[in-house]
Amino acid sequence: MLTYVARRIAIALLILFGSTFLSYNLAAYSGDPLQAIRESTDPKKESIIAELTKTYQLDVPPPARYFLWLKGILGVLIGKPDFGISVSTRIPVIDSLALAIPATIRLVTAATILAIVVGITFGIISSIRQYSRLDYSLTFLAFVLFSLPIFWVAVLLKEYMAIGFNDFLAKPQIDLIWNVLMSFLPGLIIAGFIGGNRKRFLISWAASFAAFFVLFFFASATGWFRDPSIGIVGVAIIGVSTSLGLCHIFAGLQNKKALYAGLTSVAVGVGVYFPFNMIANGSANYMMIVGFAILVLVVSYFIGYFFTSIDRGPVITVSMLSAVFVALFTVLDRFMKSWKEYYVLTDGRPIQTMSAYNITLKSNDFWIVNLDIITHLILPTTALTLISFAGYLRYSRASVLEVLNMDYVRTARAKGIPEREVILRHALRNAMIPLTTLIAFDIAGIVGGAIITENVFGWRGMGSLAAEAIGAQDLNLLMATFSISAFLAVMATLAADVFYTILDPRIRIRG
Amino acid sequence: MSEVGQREQLVTTEGMSQGTIIRKKFLQHKPAVAGLIFMIFFAIFVYTASGIHLGTNEAKFTIQGWWKYSHEDLLPTGSCLSGCPSPDHPFGQIANGRDYFALVMRGAEISLMVMVIIGSLGAFIGTVIGAVSGFFGGIVDAVMMRFTDFIITVPSILIGAVIGYNFGAQGVVTLAVFLGVFAWTGLARLVRGEFLSLREREFVDAARVAGASNARIIFKHILPNSVGVIIVSTTLLLSSSILTETGLSFLGFGVQAPDVSLGLLINQYQGDFTFAPWLFWWPGIIIILIALSINFVGDGLRDAFDPRQRKDVKRRKKARLEAQQSAAANQ
Numbered sequence: 001m002l003t004y005v006a007r008r009i010a011i012a013l014l015i016l017f018g019s020t021f022l023s024y025n026l027a028a029y030s031g032d033p034l035q036a037i038r039e040s041t042d043p044k045k046e047s048i049i050a051e052l053t054k055t056y057q058l059d060v061p062p063p064a065r066y067f068l069w070l071k072g073i074l075g076v077l078i079g080k081p082d083f084g085i086s087v088s089t090r091i092p093v094i095d096s097l098a099l100a101i102p103a104t105i106r107l108v109t110a111a112t113i114l115a116i117v118v119g120i121t122f123g124i125i126s127s128i129r130q131y132s133r134l135d136y137s138l139t140f141l142a143f144v145l146f147s148l149p150i151f152w153v154a155v156l157l158k159e160y161m162a163i164g165f166n167d168f169l170a171k172p173q174i175d176l177i178w179n180v181l182m183s184f185l186p187g188l189i190i191a192g193f194i195g196g197n198r199k200r201f202l203i204s205w206a207a208s209f210a211a212f213f214v215l216f217f218f219a220s221a222t223g224w225f226r227d228p229s230i231g232i233v234g235v236a237i238i239g240v241s242t243s244l245g246l247c248h249i250f251a252g253l254q255n256k257k258a259l260y261a262g263l264t265s266v267a268v269g270v271g272v273y274f275p276f277n278m279i280a281n282g283s284a285n286y287m288m289i290v291g292f293a294i295l296v297l298v299v300s301y302f303i304g305y306f307f308t309s310i311d312r313g314p315v316i317t318v319s320m321l322s323a324v325f326v327a328l329f330t331v332l333d334r335f336m337k338s339w340k341e342y343y344v345l346t347d348g349r350p351i352q353t354m355s356a357y358n359i360t361l362k363s364n365d366f367w368i369v370n371l372d373i374i375t376h377l378i379l380p381t382t383a384l385t386l387i388s389f390a391g392y393l394r395y396s397r398a399s400v401l402e403v404l405n406m407d408y409v410r411t412a413r414a415k416g417i418p419e420r421e422v423i424l425r426h427a428l429r430n431a432m433i434p435l436t437t438l439i440a441f442d443i444a445g446i447v448g449g450a451i452i453t454e455n456v457f458g459w460r461g462m463g464s465l466a467a468e469a470i471g472a473q474d475l476n477l478l479m480a481t482f483s484i485s486a487f488l489a490v491m492a493t494l495a496a497d498v499f500y501t502i503l504d505p506r507i508r509i510r511g
Numbered sequence: 512m513s514e515v516g517q518r519e520q521l522v523t524t525e526g527m528s529q530g531t532i533i534r535k536k537f538l539q540h541k542p543a544v545a546g547l548i549f550m551i552f553f554a555i556f557v558y559t560a561s562g563i564h565l566g567t568n569e570a571k572f573t574i575q576g577w578w579k580y581s582h583e584d585l586l587p588t589g590s591c592l593s594g595c596p597s598p599d600h601p602f603g604q605i606a607n608g609r610d611y612f613a614l615v616m617r618g619a620e621i622s623l624m625v626m627v628i629i630g631s632l633g634a635f636i637g638t639v640i641g642a643v644s645g646f647f648g649g650i651v652d653a654v655m656m657r658f659t660d661f662i663i664t665v666p667s668i669l670i671g672a673v674i675g676y677n678f679g680a681q682g683v684v685t686l687a688v689f690l691g692v693f694a695w696t697g698l699a700r701l702v703r704g705e706f707l708s709l710r711e712r713e714f715v716d717a718a719r720v721a722g723a724s725n726a727r728i729i730f731k732h733i734l735p736n737s738v739g740v741i742i743v744s745t746t747l748l749l750s751s752s753i754l755t756e757t758g759l760s761f762l763g764f765g766v767q768a769p770d771v772s773l774g775l776l777i778n779q780y781q782g783d784f785t786f787a788p789w790l791f792w793w794p795g796i797i798i799i800l801i802a803l804s805i806n807f808v809g810d811g812l813r814d815a816f817d818p819r820q821r822k823d824v825k826r827r828k829k830a831r832l833e834a835q836q837s838a839a840a841n842q
Binding site: 150151 | 810
C-alpha cells in the first residue's frame with residue numbers, strides 16, 4: 001500500500017510538472033504583458049519597459065523562465081513559497097491568494113456538502129421507488145438541471161430569490177393563492193417519499209398540504225418572516241418529530257431502544273436550550289460553536305451507547321442524528337433572534353446579491369456578522385448546489401439500482417432480513433463506494449466551477465482571480481491559480497483511488 | 512400448434528439484428544425521440560432563418576433566409592422605447608434597433624456550430640487515443656493515460672479561457688477547434704475501458720488466429736462493439752460543450768463581438784433584466800432546450816445500447832400492481 005501511494009505521488013508530481021510547464025508556456029506565448037505600456041504615450045515608457053522587463057525577467061525566454069518560477073514555488077517545501085509578483089496589480093501573488101482562497105473555500109464547501117447530502121438522499125429514495133412518479137419527476141428534474149447554464153440561473157436567482165424575497169419582506173403577507181401553491185409542492189414531494197398505493201398517497205399529500213397551509217398562514221398572519229423564531233416549544237416539537245422520523249428510517253419504530261435513545265437526545269437538547277442561549281450572546285466565537293458541536297456529538301453518542309448493549313449501530317445513529325437536528329434548530333433559532341436587527345441594519349434588504357460580505361456592516365455582534373456571511377452565501381450556494389445536485393442524484397440512483405439487483409441482496413432478502421436493513425446495511429454500503437470518484441472529480445473542478453459563479457456574484461475568489469489574470473495577461477497570477485487547481489485535481493484523483501481501495505476490499509493493489 | 516409454426520415463430524424472433532433491437536428500444540423511449548425530433552427541426556429552423564452568407568463584402572454569396580431581417584440590420588425602433596416584442600419583432604429589439612430574433616437565431620447558429628465542432632473533434636481524438644491505449648496496453652497505455660491525466664489536471668474552463676481570450680478574436684471556428692482539442696479526456700477513458708475488456712474476448716482471439724491485422728481487429732471487430740459507449744458519451748460531450756461555450760462567451764473569453772453567441776447575448780443583456788427581461792429569457796431558454804433535448808437523446812441511446820435495460824417497464828409495473836391488489840384482496 002505504501003509503495004503504491006509513493007509511486008502514485010511520484011507520478012502525480014511528474015504530471016504536475018508537465019502540466020504547469022505546458023500551461024506556463026501556453027500562457028506566456030499567448031500574450032504580451034507589456035502591451036498596455038507599449039501602446040501608451042508615456043514619454044518615459046522605454047525606461048518603464050526596461051524596469052518591468054528586469055523585475056519580471058521578461059528577457060528570459062519562457063521555457064527557461066518557467067524554472068525560475070518553479071524555484072519560487074518549490075519554496076513551499078521550506079514553508080516560504082514565492083508565487084512571484086502580479087504584473088497588473090504589482091503586489092505579491094501570495095497576498096491575493098491569501099484573500100481569495102478562504103472566499104472560494106467558503107463558497108464551495110456549503111454547496112458541495114449540500115449537493116452531496118441532498119443529492120445522495122434523493123438518489124437513494126428515487127432508486128427505492130424506481131419507476132414511480134417521484135422517480136420520473138426526479139429524473140426529469142436532474143435532466144433539466146444538467147442542461148441549465150449556471151450564469152443564467154444565477155441571474156434569475158438574483159432577480160427572484162433575492163430581490164423578490166426582499167420586496168416580499170417589506171410587506172410579509174402571503175396571499176391565499178401563493179399559500180396554496182407553496183403548500184401544494186412540498187406536500188407532493190413528501191407524499192412521493194412515503195409512497196404506497198393511491199389512497200395512501202392522497203392521504204399523506206392532503207395531510208402535508210394542510211400542515212404547510214396552516215403553517216404558512218400563521219407565519220404570514222403573525223409577521224413571522226420579519227421577526228422569526230422557533231422558541232423552545234418549536235424546537236421540542238421539531239426535535240420529537242424528526243427523532244420519530246429518523247427512528248422510523250434507521251431502526252423502525254418497533255425498536256424501542258432506538259426510539260427512547262432518540263427521544264432522550266431530544267430531551268437533553270431541549271434542556272440545554274436556555275443555557276445555550278444565555279452563553280451564546282453577541283460576543284460568542286467560533287471556538288465556542290465548535291466546542292458545542294463536539295459536545296453534542298459526544299453526549300449523543302454515549303446516550304445511544306448506554307441505551308443498549310446489543311446492535312448499537314442503528315440506536316447510536318438515531319440518537320446522534322436526533323441530537324444534531326435539535327442542535328441545528330437551536331442554532332437556527334439563535335440566528336433568528338438576530339434577524340430583526342440585521343433586517344434594520346440592511347435597510348430592509350437582507351438577502352444580498354453581490355460580494356462575499358458587507359464591508360460597511362455596523363455591528364460586531366457574532367450572530368449578526370455570521371448572519372451577514374450567510375445571507376451573502378445563500379444565492380451562490382443555491383446556484384452551485386442546483387448544478388451539482390443532479391450529478392449526485394443520477395449517480396447514486398444508478399449505483400443503488402445496480403447493487404439492489406445483485407445476488408447477495410437477493411440472498412439477504414431471502415434470509416428474511418427486513419427491507420430496511422437490506423437497504424441500509426447490505427446495499428448502501430457497496431453502492432456508496434463509486435461515489436468517491438464523483439466527489440473527487442467535483443473537488444478537482446472547484447476552481448473551474450467557481451469562475452462563473454464568482455463572476456456573477458462579484459466574489460473575490462480563486463475563480464475571479466483566474467479570470468482577471470487571463471484578461472490582464474498576468475502570468476504569475478494565472479499560474480498560481482492554474483497550479484493550485486492542478487494540484488487539487490491530482491491530489492483528489494489520488495485520494496479517490498486510495499479511498500476506493502480501502503473501502504472496497506475486492507480491489508487489490510500490487511505495490 | 513404444429514412444429515412448423517413454432518419454428519417459424521422462432522425464426523421471426525431471431526431475425527432481429529443488433530441494430531434493429533437498438534432502434535426499437537430507442538423509439539420506445541419517448542423523451543429521447545421527442546428530443547431528437549426537436550433537435551432536427553430546431554437545427555433546420557435556425558439555419559434557414561437568416562440564410563447563407565458567405566464571403567466578404569467584395570464577393571458575396573447570399574441565399575436569403577425565411578426571416579426578413581438580418582442580425583446586422585439597423586432598423587428603426589418601434590413605438591416601445593425598451594424595444595418590447597411586437598408582431599414585427601417577436602423577440603423585441605435591442606437599443607440600436609437590431610432585431611433580436613435575428614440575433615438570437617444567429618447566436619444559436621454559432622453555438623450549435625461550436626458544439627458540433629467540439630463534439631466531433633473530441634469524439635474523434637478520444638476514440639483514437641482510447642482505442643490505441645486500450646488495445647495495445649502496456650507502455651503505450653501507461654504513457655497515453657498519463658498524458659490524459661495531464662490534460663485533465665488543467666480545468667477545461669481555464670484552458671478555454673486562455674484559448675478563447677487569445678484566439679476568440681480570430682473567429683469562432685478557431686476557438687471551437689482549440690476547445691475540441693482539449694475536450695476528449697473523458698471519452699478517451701471510457702473507450703479505453705471498453706477496449707481493455709473487449710480485446711480479451713474470444714472473437715478477437717478468433718480474428719487474430721484467422722490472421723487479421725491489428726488495424727483490422729480494431730476497426731472491424733472491436734470498434735463496432737464499442738460504438739454504444741462512443742455514441743452515448745459523444746451526446747453527453749455535445750451537451751456539456753454547449754454549456755462550456757456559452758459559459759466562456761458569458762465570461763467574455765469565448766465568442767467575441769461582432770460574432771454572436773447565446774452566452775454572449777445573455778452577458779450583454781443581463782443588466783436590462785428589469786425593463787427588458789425578454790432579452791435575457793430567450794437565449795437562456797434556447798440553450799436549455801438544446802442541452803435538454805441532447806441529454807434526453809443521450810439517455811435514450813444509453814438505454815437502447817444497454818443490454819441489461821428492461822424494456823417492459825410498464826408491463827412489469829402493471830403486473831406488480833395487480834399482484835399487490837390480489838394480495839390485498841386475499842387478506
